[in-house]
Amino acid sequence: MINIGVLALQGAVREHVKALEANDVNIVIVKKVDQLQELDGLVFPGGESTTMRRLINNYGFYEPLKEFAKRGKPIFGTCAGAILMANEIVGQADPHIAVMDMKVERNAFGRQRESFETTLNVKGIGDDVPGVFIRAPIIQAVGEAVDVLAEFEGEIVAAQQGPFLACSYHPELTDDNRMHQYFVDMVRHAVSANLA
Numbered sequence: 001m002i003n004i005g006v007l008a009l010q011g012a013v014r015e016h017v018k019a020l021e022a023n024d025v026n027i028v029i030v031k032k033v034d035q036l037q038e039l040d041g042l043v044f045p046g047g048e049s050t051t052m053r054r055l056i057n058n059y060g061f062y063e064p065l066k067e068f069a070k071r072g073k074p075i076f077g078t079c080a081g082a083i084l085m086a087n088e089i090v091g092q093a094d095p096h097i098a099v100m101d102m103k104v105e106r107n108a109f110g111r112q113r114e115s116f117e118t119t120l121n122v123k124g125i126g127d128d129v130p131g132v133f134i135r136a137p138i139i140q141a142v143g144e145a146v147d148v149l150a151e152f153e154g155e156i157v158a159a160q161q162g163p164f165l166a167c168s169y170h171p172e173l174t175d176d177n178r179m180h181q182y183f184v185d186m187v188r189h190a191v192s193a194n195l196a
Contacts, residue, residue, distance in 0.1 A: 002187055005030040005039040009055040011047025011080060015172035019180040025187075033064045041074040041187035044081030044097075046134070046170050049106065052080055053096045062097075069099040074163040074190050076183040082166035083137050090140065100161045101143030107135045120169075122150040122158055125178050131157065131169035138168060163190055 005028040006016045013029065020027050020043070028035055030042070042065075044052075056062050069075060077085040084096040088103040115134040121127040131152070139156035142148060150158035150167070158167040163186060171179035 011045035044077035046079030049080040049083040130174040132173040136168040
């Protein structure tokens with residue numbers, strides 16, 4: 001049984017736990033740094049990226065999360081979680097955890113009232129994947145090592161770089177668990193590669 005954590009400092013933690021539960025994994029609600037040691041993969045939920053970063057700093061998570069990523073452990077960031085993963089943020093001098101070679105723009109799809117739901121064609125998953133966009137960021141640009149998984153109206157909304165997966169939308173707010181299954185498969189692959 002693999003262990004996947006959900007960083008539980010802020011955001012849609014419960015919904016991610018529910019989506020992961022459908023995939024037969026052991027879920028750890030991460031509130032303390034030492035819990036990272038037992039994990040095979042980690043989810044950064046949506047929420048508010050600057051608030052999340054402040055809490056990451058306050059609770060001593062910053063360096064341990066960088067180290068977690070450096071060890072090649074898979075991380076899945078949704079919405080604000082994707083912003084945490086980007087190495088460049090429009091209008092902001094410093095990135096957060098900066099594990100993916102991508103440039104993101106916060107709230108690029110508009111404010112809360114411009115929230116919407118659509119169906120996406122996500123590479124490796126399907127052409128009917130539901131995406132809920134709430135104050136969602138846009139992935140403006142990606143480096144050569146980044147694989148674009150989905151676009152919406154010409155804008156990148158999902159991408160992968162090795163063990164790191166990011167999407168602008170909230171897959172956890174739907175009943176479709178395929179994005180989480182995709183991440184679980186990434187984690188299983190990473191675990192078996194490390195055991196080989």
